[in-house]
Amino acid sequence: MYRRRMHEDEEDNHDRWLISYADFITLLFAFFVVMYATSTINLNKYQALSNAVVTAFQGKPGQTPSMDIQNPSSLQNQSAILKPLPLNYLYQEKKQRDQEKMYALGQQLANMLAPWIEQKKIIVSQGEFGIDIVMLSGFLFKADGMTLSDQAPYVLKLIGGQLKKELRSIQVEGHMDRHMFAHEVSPDIRRWEMTAAQAARVAAILNTRGIPNKRLSASGLADTRPVSSSENDLAQAMNNRVVIRVLTAESNAQQASNNMMQLQIDPGDGAALQQPAAEISAARP
Template identity: 35%
Template sequence: MTRRKREDETENHDRWLVSYADFITLLFAFFVVMYALSSVNEGKYRVLSNSMVSAFRNVAVNSSGQNIVVMPPPVPLPTLTESNTQEASKHKQREKMRNAAKAILDVMAPLVAQGKVRILETSRGVTIEINDSILFSPGQALLQPQLITAMQSVAEVLVATDFPITIEGHTDNVPIKSVQFPSNWELSAVRATTVLRLFADAGIAAERLTAIGYADTRPVEPNLLADGRARNRRVTILIDSQIPEKGTELNLRGQSAETSEAPASKEAAPQQSTR
């Protein structure tokens, strides 16, 4: 009887270690939180808060009634290096594009002052809008000789960049029908291609260039008055800051081609073995 009593007393004296361990864990967590709050970072604070809540919820109770803390696997904190690098890259890209736009402004300054050239900055990049009256004769797609030098200077600025360039041709709604240009579609497309060929000859890589003819489908002014039609007859040069993404081909079931190729290859194996 006395021996059993002594064993119980020994077990009772050992239980203070559990409370002490819990206290040490809470104290450690308290100082971790205080340290984290000393240098506030919203992203790290959220991750730390979620980790602490998850850790203190994962508490199991064993058969003897003692609390056993089950620590979850460590949650990796988000590294700000990658996001900072991306932001720095975007900022550097935007600055490079603005520098190119400023250089083009200097080259086209007289035409900008006359309202014949407009340079706009959008979310996609920088757009150079050139009135076609200074580029081409009416109904023609050959560059005016006095504008060739200016366009070559623009090309020299763009050669030093690595942005994709899209050249768009636009017309008004007055129909054209000639042997060379059956409609405004052909006229706008050939005018865009003419500028593209000049850029390519100036040294801009062909894979960076795209030519599009929109005819009269994207007016910037109503075609009711002569001034509006003159504004709509234009060539725009888009210096695109976004690199086109590679698409994923879909089959008739709406699945990607990569997903649908796996079972097809498995069925092809027995067919080849029967031959």
């Protein structure tokens, strides 16, 4: 005789998989929270945690790393790390990088003009304001001082091809020895006119080689800046020269700043002449 079951078997619950799914979603959410937390690490807290772990495994049991807060040198080092870089340092760093670029440019020009540098016809040097390409006038021009020599167009073509790649301002200066035109009626006027014409001629040729007009300027300085005061022929030949100066970023910025800060001075009464120069513009008729 079979005994009757006291309770009927319960039906299977087919929704139990939801519990596992919820646990999985919870773990996945925790995983992304941990990933986000580790992606934004605080370096100081991370260093403290790293020191604590190292001490726990290598140091004495129960020993914790001590933060040397009372050490003045430690505080000074931390403040030095957190302190922002001064503007003067950033300016010097930028200037240093520009000087290095200018030196590299000067080296390229010197290598390109090496045959004429060896003949003492051209000098490439780096100064405070930029790279100077000094060319003797007798090398660039014929005896009349205005007609280009046979090799001048080729040399200027090489220089222009190199400088058009540089986004820098270029100044062309004409210089002359004081003995030039000494026997003429107005030697000073002739020297000013000749040096200005030579500088303008070189600047115009550089413009035809791809350098924009806005980056070029030309000026004649006559005999005001000789490189030598000797009376021999070599010194006089060195004084007769044309200089192509490639300005540094600092010199270019200073020149642009001076142009922007120009102040117009209006005519005033006689009392304005007794005032300081800075107050002259305030006078009105």
